[in-house]
């Protein structure tokens with residue numbers, strides 16, 4: 001006879017897609033639901049992500065929850081080990097693309113401890129190429145939600161984002177709103193028809 005499921009069945013849930021797809025919003029929705037269910041939840045983000053302030057994860061629509069900034073995968077593992085050992089139900093990791101390839105195995109180990117691990121991050125570069133570690137994490141997850149943004153040219157589903165190449169415009173923005181440079185203002189959502197450069201086209 002097969003053994004029944006473990007009492008704390010860990011799992012991996014991936015939320016991914018291009019910029020402006022609402023990944024953080026979906027992550028926060030799941031965090032809120034877990035909170036309503038009385039689960040113990042921890043939200044972490046990479047320390048490099050200071051666009052919207054350290055110590056919080058917020059969505060473009062204004063949702064915000066407290067979050068712990070960590071510097072790398074080793075820091076993440078140390079934090080999980082030190083956080084209510086055995087008492088944590090759900091670990092949410094935002095902007096996961098900053099953690100690099102070591103995150104893939106670390107997330108599997110967290111799930112092995114019985115945690116529900118919700119991982120949100122970009123899986124595509126601004127040059128329309130796969131962006132690790134999210135594609136590998138998606139391959140090893142119980143659930144994958146790939147969100148799209150809205151193409152800023154035509155309004156179709158946008159699976160990509162692209163860097164705004166007009167240097168003048170970036171300089172203009174830098175002058176007026178220095179805090180926006182390097183953030184959302186430098187990128188636009190694009191459907192595949194309106195991508196300026198398609199790396200898979202020959203010649």
Ligand SMILES: [Zn+2]
Pocket residue numbers: 151152153154155156190191192193194
């Ligand atoms: Zn379009």
